[in-house]
Amino acid sequence: MQKRIKLLKNQKGMTLVELLAVLVILGIIAAIAVPMIGNVINNSKERAVLSDAASIIAAAQLAYANDEADQDNIDTTLTYKYDTLNKYVDGITLADGDEVVRDANNNWKVKYSKLTALKTNSKYSGKFDGDYMTSSNLNSLLKKD
Structure with missing residues (x-):
């Protein structure tokens, strides 16, 4: 019985100072981790928006293969608008003004409402051609880590 009482008296818990130290350390870790x-x-x-824009260009290229351009200008610029693109994309919500343009030099450019929201970000601002982003710029951004 004496041994048991002695064991109970020897058990020690954490002090208030130790608990506060642990809380301070956890707070520092949280302050660093949350912004990251x-x-x-x-x-x-x-990157998801960039990937969606690349998929929209791929849909326009498929429409091009099926000869479904919405507008064929004299200088062989082809335009693919919402109605045509919507048949070829799945899981991407298109807005009315979204379109893909293929110019006479076979350069593809996409105008995508969610993509233009990135225009204000300095990382992407130099990648736009007006309201459009070219497929080559899209691909170069998607290849970056």
Whole structure:
């Protein structure tokens, strides 16, 4: 019985100072980790928009293969608008003004409402041609890590 009482008296818990030290360390780790996680989430959203824009260009190229241009100008510029593109994309919500243009030099450019929201970001501002982004610029952005 004496041994048991002695064992109970020897058990020690954590002091208030130790608990506060642990809380301070956890607070520092949280202050560092939360902004990093926010950046990862934001970057993944931006890459998803870029990927959607590349898929829209691929849909226009498929429409081109099926000879479904919405507008054929004299200088062989082809335009693919919402109605045509919507048949070829799945899982991407297109707006009325979204379109893909193929110019006479076979350069593809996309105008995508979600993509133009990235225009204000300095990382992407030099990649736009007016309201459009070319397929080569899109591909170069998607290849970056």
